[in-house]
Amino acid sequence: MTLWIVLFLSILLILMALAAVFARSLASAVIILSALSLFTSLLFIMVAAPDVAITEAAIGSALTTVIFVLALYRTRTADRADSGSPKNSADEGALALRSTSEADHA
Amino acid sequence: MISVPQVLYITSFLLILIGLYGVLTQRNLIRIVIALNVADSGINLLLVTLGYVDGGRVPIFTPGVQGAHMVDPVPQALVLTSIVIGFGVTALMLTLVMRIFAQRGTIDASRLRGLKW
Amino acid sequence: MRKLIGLLLLGAFAFYLVSLMPSVFSPQSRDHLETVGKPIIESAEQVSGSANVVTAIVVQYRGLDTLGEVTVLFVSALGVALLASSLKDRVFRSMFADDDGGFILQTGGRILLPFIVLIGVYIVAHGHLSPGGGFPGGVLIATAIFILLLTGQVSAMPHGLLNLLETLAGLGFIGLGALGFMGDNPSFLTNVLPKGQFMTLFSAGFIPFIYAMVGIKVASELTTVVSSLTEEGDAGTPKENHR
Numbered sequence: 001m002t003l004w005i006v007l008f009l010s011i012l013l014i015l016m017a018l019a020a021v022f023a024r025s026l027a028s029a030v031i032i033l034s035a036l037s038l039f040t041s042l043l044f045i046m047v048a049a050p051d052v053a054i055t056e057a058a059i060g061s062a063l064t065t066v067i068f069v070l071a072l073y074r075t076r077t078a079d080r081a082d083s084g085s086p087k088n089s090a091d092e093g094a095l096a097l098r099s100t101s102e103a104d105h106a
Numbered sequence: 107m108i109s110v111p112q113v114l115y116i117t118s119f120l121l122i123l124i125g126l127y128g129v130l131t132q133r134n135l136i137r138i139v140i141a142l143n144v145a146d147s148g149i150n151l152l153l154v155t156l157g158y159v160d161g162g163r164v165p166i167f168t169p170g171v172q173g174a175h176m177v178d179p180v181p182q183a184l185v186l187t188s189i190v191i192g193f194g195v196t197a198l199m200l201t202l203v204m205r206i207f208a209q210r211g212t213i214d215a216s217r218l219r220g221l222k223w
Numbered sequence: 224m225r226k227l228i229g230l231l232l233l234g235a236f237a238f239y240l241v242s243l244m245p246s247v248f249s250p251q252s253r254d255h256l257e258t259v260g261k262p263i264i265e266s267a268e269q270v271s272g273s274a275n276v277v278t279a280i281v282v283q284y285r286g287l288d289t290l291g292e293v294t295v296l297f298v299s300a301l302g303v304a305l306l307a308s309s310l311k312d313r314v315f316r317s318m319f320a321d322d323d324g325g326f327i328l329q330t331g332g333r334i335l336l337p338f339i340v341l342i343g344v345y346i347v348a349h350g351h352l353s354p355g356g357g358f359p360g361g362v363l364i365a366t367a368i369f370i371l372l373l374t375g376q377v378s379a380m381p382h383g384l385l386n387l388l389e390t391l392a393g394l395g396f397i398g399l400g401a402l403g404f405m406g407d408n409p410s411f412l413t414n415v416l417p418k419g420q421f422m423t424l425f426s427a428g429f430i431p432f433i434y435a436m437v438g439i440k441v442a443s444e445l446t447t448v449v450s451s452l453t454e455e456g457d458a459g460t461p462k463e464n465h466r
Contacts (some may be wrong), residue, residue, distance in 0.1 A: 006110050010117040017121050017144050021128035021137070029140050040147045047114065048164045048177045049154050050354035051277045052185050054346070056150070058362040059193045063445060064143065066369065070452050071136060071200040073314055075207040111252045119240050123233055130229035160254040165264065166354065167274040169422055176276070178260035183280040187292045190358050190441070194299030197448050201306045204452070208310060 002046060009043050026072060034065040114155040121148025135203045135213040139196060146192045150185045157181040272418035273351035273427035281356065282430045286400065286412035289433075293396065293440060297389075300444040307451045314453040315372060324374065332374035339367040347438035351427040357434035361441030368446045372453060380450040385443045392440035399429050399436065 016036045023029035037060025044053035121144060128141025157178030163171075165179035207213050256264070263284060264276055271279040281289055340363075346353075347360030371377045403413030419426035 003108070003110055003113070006113055010113050013117055014120050014124070017124045017148075020144055021124055021132070021141050026134065026136055029137065033140050033143055036144065037147060040151060043114070043151065044154060047110070047154055047158050048162055049157075049182045049185075050164055050166075051275070051356065051359075052150070052154055052182050052189070054355050054359045055186055055189050055362070056147075058359040058366070059189055060143075060147070062366050063362060063449070064193055064196055066449060067197050067200050067452070068136070068140075070314065070449075071139075071204055074204045074310065074312075074452075075136065075213050109252045112249075115244060119237065122240070123237055126236065127229055127233050130232065131226050157260065158252060159256060160252045164354070165276040166352075167268065167276070167422065176256075176260075176264055178256055179263065179276040179280055180259050182277045183285060184288075186277070186281060186356075186358060187288060191292060191295050194296050198299050198302050198306075201303045201452065204310060205306050 006043065006046050009039055009046065013039050013043065030065060030068040030072065033068070034061050037061050037064065111155050111158045114151060114158070118148045118152035118155060121145065121151065124148075133215050135206065135215055136200070138215070139199050139203065142199070143192070143196060146188075146196075150188055150192075153181045153185045153188065268421060271414055271427055271430065272421060273430050274422045275351050275354065275356075277354075278351045278356050278430060278434070279427075282433050283412070283414055283428075286433075289437065290396065290400070290412075293393065293437060296441065296444050297393070300448050303448045304451045310452070311455055313455045315375060329374050332370045333376075336367055336370050339363055339370070343367060343438075343442075347435055348431060349424070350434040351430045352422065352424065357437030358441055360434075361438040362445060364438070364442040365445035365449070368442070369449050372450060379454055380446060382447065382450075385447050389440055389443040389447070392436045392443070395436040396433060396440070399433050402429065 013036065016032055016039065020029050020032040020036055023032060037056060041053045041057040041060065044050075044056060125141045125143075125145025125148060128144065129138050132138050132141060157180065159175070159177045161175065162177035163175055165176040165182070203213055206218065210218060212218065255261075263280060267273065267276045267279045271283045273279045273282075343360045343363030343366075345360075346355035346363060347357055350356035350360070368380075372380070400412040403409065403411055403415055406413060406415040414428035414430070416428040416432075418428050424431075
């Protein structure tokens with residue numbers, strides 16, 4: 001039973017790692033990285049390491065994502081002519097994150 | 107049949123290899139940092155799997171449970187340290203990326219040829 | 224071309240990794256512990272008095288490594304604060320200029336904040352009884368403080384207070400370690416406080432106190448890291464420094 005769960009989580013983990021490294025847009029790569037660390041935390045629970053699981057979930061899913069989003073915000077190229085100026089902060093945040101994807105497509 | 111530590115070893119090797127491939131071939135600096143984080147997760151998984159024992163319990167003494175058939179607690183203690191330090195390194199790397207962008211205006215590694223002479 | 228070289232290097236490294244661990248190919252997992260784990264598990268109750276063996280290893284058996292880790296975190300927080308001192312543009316003020324993130328962010332943040340702080344303090348305080356300890360607890364407290372920044376309730380972090388907390392926590396760690404010089408086996412980071420009764424809150428000697436110091440230090444350091452990246456620096460524009 002443990003074997004099937006571990007097998008399923010491992011395959012999911014490898015697919016997410018491929019998606020995080022080869023993603024099209026930078027913002028989705030960051031979010032997939034956050035999900036990757038969450039599933040790694042689940043895998044740590046399956047091998048009976050709850051200390052490590054709590055630490056990985058707290059640091060990988062929460063703080064690393066925060067730092068990455070801040071880095072994305074501060075390295076955006078914000079001179080894009082779009083369909084209209086953003087109306088509220090949600091639009092502006094989405095515009096900022098979206099503009100990094102097309103400007104730094106690598 | 108295949109066993110649990112075998113699956114986990116192969117997974118962690120694949121994670122490390124995918125992360126290293128990302129570091130070697132990506133051009134965007136933030137993507138390099140993301141790939142390094144993927145490799146970090148792989149290494150931590152490898153270390154924790156080294157301590158796996160068949161049918162082992164969580165290494166915490168609970169009241170009412172006799173017999174200590176636990177997994178190895180030493181790799182878990184080392185991985186605890188490794189995860190926190192991995193975050194510190196990521197934060198420092200991303201701050202450097204922000205500084206590079208503020209000074210050069212680009213984070214494309216093929217355009218940052220500062221050492222060209 | 225670069226991808227081809229990358230793949231070749233990866234192939235060589237994969238070969239090296241697999242040759243390093245031949246147990247990848249044998250589907251047998253061991254069912255008993257051997258050299259290092261066994262004596263530690265057997266002596267954890269008596270030597271350290273803590274029910275969580277991983278905590279006993281991190282604080283007592285390998286206490287010096289934890290001191291090193293705290294130092295590495297300090298150096299990285301220092302580096303981030305130094306490098307980020309020339310960044311412009313307060314992030315949250317410009318993001319939330321005309322709208323503050325809506326109902327969900329504001330209300331959810333305010334409701335969740337005390338619970339996250341409570342869970343963080345609980346995880347730090349019960350590090351020797353249940354999984355957790357100083358490191359994830361400190362991270363949770365830093366996340367809770369970050370929610371304060373995110374919902375706009377606080378515009379800037381009091382850096383003087385954070386520095387003071389961090390300094391006092393670091394000194395507390397070393398002071399508790401220096402307590403180990405009293406007692407019959409004097410050396411740094413020896414557990415000399417009374418061990419109490421096994422599996423209760425007030426047990427395991429100095430382990431809960433050291434983890435509390437570590438938790439405070441980690442929380443204040445991570446808050447410094449995150450807040451120095453979201454605030455405007457005060458070092459002027461980078462171009463002025465070019466001579």
